[in-house]
Amino acid sequence: MKNQRISKSKKLLEKGVKIPNPDSIEIGEEVDIERISGNGVVIYSGCKIFGKSTLILQGAKLGYQGPVTIENCQIGPGVDLNGGFFRQAVFLKKASMGAGSHVREGTILEEEANAAHTVGLKQTILFPFVTLGSLINFCDCFMAGGTGRQDHSEVGSSYIHFNYTPDQDKATPSLIGDVPGGVMLNQQPIFLGGQGGMVGPCRLTFGTTIAAGYICRKDVLERGRLVFGGSLKNGDMPLIPGMYRNIKRITLNNIVYIANLIALENWYNHVRSQMISEDLPELLWHGLKDKLNSAIDERIRHLKALSQKMPDSIKIYQNTIKEKASPLVLQQKDELYERWTELEASFDMQRGTAEHNELKDVFLERIRIGIKTSGKDYITVIKGLGVEDAELGTRWLQGIVDAVTTAALEIMPSFC
Numbered sequence: 001m002k003n004q005r006i007s008k009s010k011k012l013l014e015k016g017v018k019i020p021n022p023d024s025i026e027i028g029e030e031v032d033i034e035r036i037s038g039n040g041v042v043i044y045s046g047c048k049i050f051g052k053s054t055l056i057l058q059g060a061k062l063g064y065q066g067p068v069t070i071e072n073c074q075i076g077p078g079v080d081l082n083g084g085f086f087r088q089a090v091f092l093k094k095a096s097m098g099a100g101s102h103v104r105e106g107t108i109l110e111e112e113a114n115a116a117h118t119v120g121l122k123q124t125i126l127f128p129f130v131t132l133g134s135l136i137n138f139c140d141c142f143m144a145g146g147t148g149r150q151d152h153s154e155v156g157s158s159y160i161h162f163n164y165t166p167d168q169d170k171a172t173p174s175l176i177g178d179v180p181g182g183v184m185l186n187q188q189p190i191f192l193g194g195q196g197g198m199v200g201p202c203r204l205t206f207g208t209t210i211a212a213g214y215i216c217r218k219d220v221l222e223r224g225r226l227v228f229g230g231s232l233k234n235g236d237m238p239l240i241p242g243m244y245r246n247i248k249r250i251t252l253n254n255i256v257y258i259a260n261l262i263a264l265e266n267w268y269n270h271v272r273s274q275m276i277s278e279d280l281p282e283l284l285w286h287g288l289k290d291k292l293n294s295a296i297d298e299r300i301r302h303l304k305a306l307s308q309k310m311p312d313s314i315k316i317y318q319n320t321i322k323e324k325a326s327p328l329v330l331q332q333k334d335e336l337y338e339r340w341t342e343l344e345a346s347f348d349m350q351r352g353t354a355e356h357n358e359l360k361d362v363f364l365e366r367i368r369i370g371i372k373t374s375g376k377d378y379i380t381v382i383k384g385l386g387v388e389d390a391e392l393g394t395r396w397l398q399g400i401v402d403a404v405t406t407a408a409l410e411i412m413p414s415f416c
Contacts, residue, residue: 008033012043021045035283044068055283065099065117074287077279082117088294089121090287093279093378098134106295108288111379112149116157123173123298125264127182128379133157133194140173142260144182145206146189147383153177156194156212163200167241171254171306172200173299179260180397181206183267184390185382188223192216201253219253242309242316247332248415254303259404261296262350263397268292270360271367271393277376300347310337328414335412342411350404359396363389 008031009022015038019025025043027033028050036049039058043049046067049056054070059078062068066083073086078094084101091097095109098117106123115121115132120139126132127144129152136155140163145153153176163172181187190204193212203219210216211228220227244250268289276282310333317333318325336343366389370381385393409416 012036012038016041018042025049053287055287057281057284058278074284076284088291090284090291092284092288106291106298108291108295123295125261125292125295127153127177128185129153131155133159137161139163140170140200142173142175142177142179142257143190144177144179145187147185147187151189153190155192156196158195159192160197161200162197166239167244167309169306169309170302171250172302173254173257174198174200174202174204175253175257175260176202176204177206178401179263179267180394180401183264183271183382183397184385184394185379186387186390201250201257203253203256219249240316240320242313243320244309244313244317244333245329247310247313247329247336250306251303251332251336251412252415254299254306255405255408256401258296258299258303258347259350259401259408261292261299262347262404263400265289265292265296265351266400267397270364272378274364274367274371275376275378275381279377296347296351300344304340304344307336307340307343310334331414332412335414339411343408346407346411347404350400350407357396357399359392359399363393363396366392 008027009019009025011033013019013022017036017038024045026048030052031049031054032052035054036056037058041056042061044063047063048069050070051072053072055074057075057077060075061080064082068081068083069085071087074090076092079091080096082097083099084097086103088105089103089107091109092111094112096114097103097119098115100118101115102120104122107121108125110126111128113126113128113130116134118135119132120137122139124138125142129146129149130143131152131154132138133155134157137160138155139161141161143153161174164170165172176190177187188207190206191209193210193214195213196210196215198216202216203221205221205223207223208220209226211226214228216227272285276285314330314333366385367381370384374380374384
C-alpha cells in the first residue's frame with residue numbers, strides 16, 4: 001500500500017503537481033491520476049484523496065490551512081479547499097472553503113462562491129459569489145443573489161439553518177432567492193445576519209435582509225424588507241408529536257424548492273452545456289449534473305417520508321382538536337398521503353421533459369451570440385446579456401417552476 005501511495009505521488013510530481021511533502025499524502029488505489037491536472041495544482045501535507053470519480057483541475061490548491069480529505073469530488077480550476085472533509089461535492093472555478101470545512105453529498109458551489117472557516121454544508125447549492133462567514137451550519141439550502149464579487153449575497157458568522165424537526169423529518173429545504181432570477185446574476189443580494197438562524201422550510205426573495213441575532217421562521221416574499229425581532233416570549237405549551245399544524249406551507253415550500261431545482265437542471269442541460277471549455281470540461285459538467293440530480297432525489301425522498309406520516313398525523317389531529325378539526329387540513333393531509341405516487345410521478349415526468357418553447361429557443365440563441373462574442377467564460381456571457389434577454393431567460397425558467405408547481409396542485413387541489 002505504501003509503495004502504491006509513493007508511486008502515485010511520484011507520477012503526480014512528474015505531471016507537474018506541487019507536493020511539498022509527498023510522503024505525507026495518501027492517494028486511494030481507485031483514484032485515476034489522469035483526472036488530476038499537473039498545471040498549477042498544489043497538494044499540501046496531510047491531504048488524502050479518494051474516489052474513482054475525483055477530478056482536480058488546473059490551479060486547484062488543497063490543504064494550505066490544514067489537511068484536506070477528498071472523496072469523489074469534482075474540483076474546478078483555481079479552487080481553494082483550505083482544510084477539512086469534502087465528499088461527493090462539486091466546486092466550480094475559483095470557489096473556496098476555509099479550514100475546518102465539512103462538506104458532504106449534493107453540495108454545489110458555483111463560480112467564486114466561498115466560505116470562511118468551520119462551515120458545514122450538505123445538499124447545499126450556492127450560486128456565484130455567494131459568501132458564507134465562519135462557524136456556520138447551512139445544510140439543505142439554495143442561495144442566490146448579487147451581481148459580482150463586490151455585490152453578493154452573504155451569510156454572517158455563527159448562522160444555522162435548522163433543517164431537522166422534532167418529528168424527525170427533513171422536509172425542510174429553504175429557498176433563498178430563486179433559480180429563474182438568480183442565474184442571471186442581476187438580482188439584489190440577500191443578507192442573513194450573524195448569530196442568527198432560519199427554521200426550514202423557508203422562502204426568502206431577493207433584497208431581503210435578516211437582522212443579526214434573529215431566528216427567521218417565516219417566508220419573506222416581498223422585496224426590500226428588513227426582518228428583525230426580539231426573543232420568543234417565555235412560556236410553555238403542550239408539544240404534540242406528529243400534529244403538523246401547517247402542512248400546507250411545509251408541502252408547498254418543498255414543491256417550489258423541487259420545481260426550482262428542476263429549472264436549474266434545464267439550465268445546466270441547455271445553457272451550461274454550451275460552455276464546455278477548459279474552465280468547465282465535460283467531466284466537471286457531468287459532476288455538476290450528478291450532484292444536482294442527487295439533490296433533487298434527496299428532496300423528493302424527504303417529502304415522500306413526510307407524506308407517509310400523514311395517516312398517523314390525521315389521527316393525532318382528530319384526537320387532539322376533536323370537533324374543531326378543520327376539514328380542509330384533514331383533506332390536505334389525506335391528499336398528500338393518498339396521492340403521493342401521482343405526485344412523485346409528476347416530478348419524474350417534469351424532470352425528463354425535453355420541452356420546446358419559443359422563450360427557450362430565443363434565449364438560447366442569445367446565449368450562442370454571447371459565446372461567439374465573448375467566448376465560453378460563463379460569468380462573462382451571463383453578465384453580458386441585455387436586460388430584455390435576461391428577462392426572457394427568467395421567464396423561460398419561471399415557466400418551468402410554474403409548470404411543476406401547477407401540475408402538483410392539480411393532483412392535490414386542496415393545497416391551492
